[in-house]
Amino acid sequence: MTSPTTTAGPDAASVSSTLAALADPxxxxxxxxxxxxxxxxxxxxxxxxxxxxxxxxxxCEVVLRNPTVSSDRTGSDIAKVPQQPNLMNLDVPDHTRLRRLAGKAFKPRIIHAWRPRIEAIVRELLTEIATAGGGTVDVVSSFAYPLPVRVICEMLGVPKEDHPVFERWATAIAYTVDPQLVPGRRELDVGAEVEEARAGFIGYFSRLIAERKQDPRDDILSELIAAEESGDQLTERELIIMCILLLVAGHETTANLILNGIQALLRHPEQLALLRDDPSLAEAAVEEVLRYDAPAQMITRIAREPFTVGGVEIEAGSPILVLLAAANRDPEVHRDPEIFDITREDTGHLGFAAGAHFCLGSVLARLEGAIALRAFAESFVDPVLDTGTLHYRPHVAVRGPDRMDVAFAEIRLATAVAGDDTAADGTPGEAHTHGR
Ligand code: HEM
Known part of the structure; x- marks a missing residue:
């Protein structure tokens, strides 16, 4: 910005202290x-x-749609730790090329073909919850986290026994996208966990890619290997980095979409009842969760050239913090923005950002989110949020709980998941009942 005096905003000290408050766990x-x-x-x-x-x-839209605004944070203090040069932090023309190739594997038709498998995984998880018994479940570890990992691992062709280690690696790397919002020690040493995760992924995917090249299958990894445009294809290194990005970008975000959705539904029982009575509202519920409690709360950019936003001139080189979650509750755009309403008409949000970097996995995230929220509404009988257990991860950008217990009277497998009215263990017409 040219100078703080050109802004209509609060005094500079209060911006600093408000950002510090945002960064505070x-x-x-x-x-x-x-x-x-x-x-x-x-x-x-x-x-x-x-x-x-x-x-x-x-x-936010002006910033995100400006081609001179960069996603490459190399060397900027806003990045906590060094980033890998992946799709998410490259600019034109490298970004355009990778995005075209990756987009071929993420066509809506290819993603929607996975619906039956995603429904089956949700059914598996609900069955595990029901058979564990107890009438209370931590929906973080038993439902929302395993689902996206199992889905993307299957899509990439990673065998089931390796899913837990993938979950651990993806969680370690997810931390690296958090921005540095307060001055202080930058964590340039990425830490042993992140290094182990990156090395683990690289070794694993090198082997898997070599296998798929020999023996293509009906999975996204084979689609990525085969993706071609005008004779151009992803190199092996690009393939590896893309696989890591897909796991990391699609893991915690999608889990938080499901968790924020479950929490909002439980805190607004009339909305849960609407969804239970009309499961075709599941897609609308997902959109409202992405608006009301965005899993990706903020993203960062760097101004490469001076430009004007909101009447204020931004200097070249300025790091920019784009508050997606704040924009989603902008009263200029939404009526009663603080109200969670899955039937709202003024829909739309920046939950997947906008412009060239609009989320590549949005179709998959929406599909998983809708299947999971519908299944939750239909299967959990008399669910109650245990607010005493609710605890959040420290991450500020991809925000969500690491513990959230839900008590329930019984688990009844939803028609959307089971295809019929069966109990969680497959017993026709009989549900698992647990006292609270
Ligand atoms: C609810 C779940 C999700 C949310 C809220 C979300 C959010 C976002 C956001 C905000 C961006 C823009 C980042 C930026 O511009 O700096 C993004 C990009 C991206 N997302 Fe997602 N995402 C979700 C799920 C997924 C899934 C399931 C995948 C894939 C398996 C995925 C893959 C990607 C990729 C590859 C990019 C980079 C796109 C590019 O730079 O061109 N995301 N996502």
């Missing part, structure tokens, strides 16, 4: 008052970090 359960304050103040400049904050929906 204590804010994780209730970030929205802080996000609203930042949105109302934006575009705003933080003199302590040099970060320009944008939070109004229109301003």
């Amino acid at each position: 204590a804010t994780r359960p209730h970030p929205y008052p802080v996000l609203s304050a930042l949105r109302d103040a934006s575009p705003a400049f933080d003199p302590e970090t040099g970060i320009v904050v944008v939070g109004r929906r229109a301003d």
